[in-house]
Amino acid sequence: MAHLLVAGGSLGGLMAANLAARAGHTVTVLERVAGPMTGRGAGIITHPALEEGLRRCGMARDFALGIPVAGRVTLDGEGRELGAMDLPQVLTSWSRLYQLLHGLLPQLPQIEYRQGVAVQSVEQAGDRVRLRTSAGTFEGDLLVAADGIRSAVRQQYWPGVQPEYAGYVAWRGLVDEAVLSRGAHEAIFERFGFCLPPGEQMLGYPVAGPGNGTRPGERSWNFVWYRPAPAPGRLQQLLTDADGVLHAQGIPPNKVSWREVAAMRADGRRLLAPAFAEVVEKCAQPFLQPIHDFISPSIVQGRVALLGDAAFVARPHVGMGVTKAMQDALALADALRDHGATPQALQAYSDQRVPASRAVVLRSRRLGAYMQACGRDGNTAQPRDALAVMAETAIDPDQANFSEETPHERTATQTIA
Numbered sequence: 001m002a003h004l005l006v007a008g009g010s011l012g013g014l015m016a017a018n019l020a021a022r023a024g025h026t027v028t029v030l031e032r033v034a035g036p037m038t039g040r041g042a043g044i045i046t047h048p049a050l051e052e053g054l055r056r057c058g059m060a061r062d063f064a065l066g067i068p069v070a071g072r073v074t075l076d077g078e079g080r081e082l083g084a085m086d087l088p089q090v091l092t093s094w095s096r097l098y099q100l101l102h103g104l105l106p107q108l109p110q111i112e113y114r115q116g117v118a119v120q121s122v123e124q125a126g127d128r129v130r131l132r133t134s135a136g137t138f139e140g141d142l143l144v145a146a147d148g149i150r151s152a153v154r155q156q157y158w159p160g161v162q163p164e165y166a167g168y169v170a171w172r173g174l175v176d177e178a179v180l181s182r183g184a185h186e187a188i189f190e191r192f193g194f195c196l197p198p199g200e201q202m203l204g205y206p207v208a209g210p211g212n213g214t215r216p217g218e219r220s221w222n223f224v225w226y227r228p229a230p231a232p233g234r235l236q237q238l239l240t241d242a243d244g245v246l247h248a249q250g251i252p253p254n255k256v257s258w259r260e261v262a263a264m265r266a267d268g269r270r271l272l273a274p275a276f277a278e279v280v281e282k283c284a285q286p287f288l289q290p291i292h293d294f295i296s297p298s299i300v301q302g303r304v305a306l307l308g309d310a311a312f313v314a315r316p317h318v319g320m321g322v323t324k325a326m327q328d329a330l331a332l333a334d335a336l337r338d339h340g341a342t343p344q345a346l347q348a349y350s351d352q353r354v355p356a357s358r359a360v361v362l363r364s365r366r367l368g369a370y371m372q373a374c375g376r377d378g379n380t381a382q383p384r385d386a387l388a389v390m391a392e393t394a395i396d397p398d399q400a401n402f403s404e405e406t407p408h409e410r411t412a413t414q415t416i417a
């Protein structure tokens with residue numbers, strides 16, 4: 001059996017380590033963040049492939065992944081229902097998933113999970129991989145780089161592969177169920193809700209609340225509001241804190257300028273259905289994420305493989321980030337089983353995952369382009385079809401029967417051209 005090094009101890013790193021350890025390998029996970037990892041991220045959409053993968057990671061058959069909703073609803077700016085559909089789905093949160101995966105570590109003594117260790121560079125010599133880190137050198141048979149969108153390992157081997165800014169940001173946040181009015185609760189809380197101001201998209205859904213509570217009254221509502229922010233001007237403004245400091249690589253939640261938060265809330269009152277406006281008003285700390293994506297031509301170099309967001313990032317409209325990381329981890333585990341801990345195994349992993357991940361990124365770009373084009377600059381000639389948006393957002397492409405180009409995508413392409 002082999003020794004695997006895993007760079008990054010978030011969801012992707014934990015999935016890969018778990019599955020390798022269950023196959024009998026020993027694993028050292030190196031995570032840059034020291035101390036508790038809770039309090040990161042917000043809502044996560046799940047798909048059946050994620051749930052099935054978590055069972056392969058050792059979760060009980062009836063484990064509680066998150067909060068089930070029965071369907072979706074779209075409201076107009078006045079709060080009137082534009083459409084609704086049945087679409088059962090389970091919504092969860094980053095911290096719930098981290099709690100589940102991290103909670104399995106005591107069952108797996110083959111995994112050493114080390115925090116406060118930053119991976120700096122990689123060397124491959126013969127059939128060994130050597131990692132230079134802030135805590136010294138580590139050696140293993142293979143390296144799995146699950147170190148996220150700005151992966152240090154990807155920068156070393158593929159410096160030309162850089163995240164591309166999509167031209168819009170997502171305002172995100174959570175609000176406790178208990179503080180919402182009855183009207184807002186009835187309008188959206190138990191559903192996956194949408195609101196479609198021109199060229200923008202607001203969506204949200206219930207997730208586990210503070211302390212991962214999933215019972216009624218203990219939950220939170222997670223919102224994601226996509227808004228245009230052309231680079232460099234408007235994007236830089238948003239990434240600049242109230243003291244004038246620019247956070248070009250991403251602004252921490254507590255640094256987002258109070259002036260921008262106030263302006264966003266005022267826009268919410270003007271553009272969104274009252275229930276959504278209330279959510280953004282009552283969210284104590286909205287945060288901001290510029291939307292990026294990228295496609296990697298290759299994700300394997302000898303004994304080094306990229307996984308999760310280090311390998312590919314799709315825009316969040318497909319809601320596939322975590323499921324894609326799980327699909328990577330499962331494909332890697334199968335390749336190690338079939339070929340041993342060898343470069344051939346990593347090549348088989350890459351052959352499977354590069355085309356599949358590429359298709360997910362392209363689909364998310366089409367959904368993003370449709371959102372940006374419709375109703376933009378007062379162009380109300382192309383109002384979005386609420387049913388199409390609800391039917392196609394955050395659906396696993398493998399689970400849905402889409403034609404490659406749906407009618408509304410053709411419209412979007414024509415509008416953009």
Ligand SMILES: Cc1cc2nc3c(=O)[nH]c(=O)nc-3n(C[C@H](O)[C@H](O)[C@H](O)COP(=O)(O)OP(=O)(O)OC[C@H]3O[C@@H](n4cnc5c(N)ncnc54)[C@H](O)[C@@H]3O)c2cc1C
Nearest residue numbers: 008010011012032045118119147148308309316319321322
């Ligand atoms: C607006 C938005 C909405 C989203 N919504 C969804 C959704 O609904 N559903 C969904 O599935 N996904 C969603 N995602 C994506 C999802 O959050 C990620 O795809 C997922 O968390 C990928 O996990 P990962 O482990 O690959 O990377 P990450 O979670 O980024 O983890 C990388 C880890 O590596 C560590 N690290 C980084 N550099 C080093 C280093 N040099 N040495 C050691 N450690 C290092 C980091 O500290 C981090 O813990 C969304 C993303 C955005 C921006």
